Amino acid sequence: MKINVLTLFPDMFTPLTTSMLGRGLDDGKWQLNLVNFRDFTSDVHHHVDDSPYGGGAGMVLQIMPIKKALDSLKNKGKVIITAPQGKTFNQKMAQDWSQAENLTFICGHYEGFDQRVYDLADEIVSIGDYVLTGGELPTMSMIDATVRLIPGILGNDASPVEESFAHGLLEYPQYTRPENFQGMKVPAVLTSGNHQKIAQWRHKEALRATYLSRPDLLEQYALSKEEEKMMTEIKREEDQT
Template sequence: MRINVLTLFPEMFTPIQTSILGRGLEDKKWELNIVNFREFSERKHHSVDDTPYGGGAGMVLQLMPIKAALDSLPSKGKVIITAPQGKTFNQQMAQEWAQEEELTFICGHFEGFDQRVYDYVDEAVSIGDYVLTGGELPTMSMIDATIRLMPGILGNDFSSVEESFSHGLLEYPQYTRPAEFEGKKVPEILTSGNHQKIAEWRLKEALRATYLHRPDLLAGRDMTKQEQKLLEEIKDEEQTN
C-alpha cells in the first residue's frame, strides 16, 4: 500500500516510521510519501492561509496549494481529510482501508479549510469530539491502525484478529510468566492445556470486559446462543460481587 500525506509539518511523521511500521517500510510492505503543501504556494513567503470572507477569528487554509499538491501525485487512491464533521474513525474503517492500494490524507491546521477543499476528497473523518492543533496526530493514528492490519506487518498475523474491537468486543485479559507474583495468580484455566475451555474462558472474559467498560458495543451486536448464555452468567456474577 502507498500512503500519501499532505501536511504543513512533515517532521511530525517520524513516529510512524519507527518500530513495527518502520520495519514494514524497510521491507517495502508499504510506502509513505509526505508532501508539504506549503511548497505549492505561489505567494512570496509561501503562506497557505488567509483571512475568512465575512470576517471572523483565525485563518483559513487556502484551496489552491492543497489542490496543486493533490494534482502533483501520480495517483491518489481514496482521499481522506481530517475534520470534526466527519465520520468517527473505528476498527471497521481501518479494516476496509487496509484493503486499499493507496490512501491520501490531508491534514488541516489553523481554523480549517476553505470549504471547496471538500470537493476533492472521498471521506471526511474524525477521531473524536475534541480539538487538536492540526490533523497530523489523527492522521498518524489512522495510518497506524490501518497499516498494522496488512499481511506481514505484525510478527504474528493472528495478533490483529484477536485484538480489541476486531470482533466487536474488547480483548480478554492476557497473562505471562511468572504464574504467581505477590500472591496474584494467573487463572488456572490458562495453564490447564484444555484449549476448548481456554477459548470459552477468553470469549467470556472479552464479553465481561465489554459489558463492564463498553456496554454500548453490545447494544447492536448479533449475539450467538453461546454469547447470550455467557453474558447472562456474567450479569449474575457481577450482581453478586
C-alpha cells in the same frame, strides 16, 4: 500500500518510521509519501492561508496549494480529511482502508480549510469530539491503525484478528510469567492445557470486558444462544461481587 500525506509539518511523522511500522517501511510492505503543500504556493512568501471572507477570527487554508499538491500525485486513491465534523473513525474503517493500494490524507491547521477543500475529499473523518491544533496527530493514529493490519507488519498474522474491536468485542485479559506474583495468580484454566476450555474462557471474558467497559458495543452485537448464556452468567457473577 502507498500512503500520501499532505501536511505543513512533515517532520511530525517521524514516529511512523519507528518500531513495527518502521520495519514495514524498510521491508517495502508499505510506503509513506509526505508532501508539504507549502511547496505548491505561488507567492514569494509561500502563504497557504488567508483571512476568511465575511470576517471572523483566525486564518483559513486556501484551496490552491492543496489542489496543486493533490494533482501532483500519480495515484491518490481514497482522499481523506480529518475534521471534527467527520464521521468517527473505527476499526471497520481501518480494516477497509488496509485493503487499499493508495490512500491520501490531508492535514488541516489554523481555523480549518476553505470549504472547497472538503469537496475534494472522499471521506471526512474524526477521531473524537475534541479539537487539536492540527490534523497530523489524528492522521498518524489512523495510519497506525490501518497499516498494522497489512499482513506481515505485526509479525504474527493472528494478532490483529484476536484483538479488541476485531469482532465487535473488547479483547480478553492476557497473562504471562510468573504464574503467581505476590498472591496474584493466573486463572487456572490458562495453564490447564485444555485448548477448548481456554477458548471458551477467553470468549466469555471478552464479553465481560465489553459489558463492563463498553456496553454500547453490545447494543450492536448479535449474541448467539451460547453467548446469551454466557452473558447471563456474567451478570450474575458481577452482581455477586
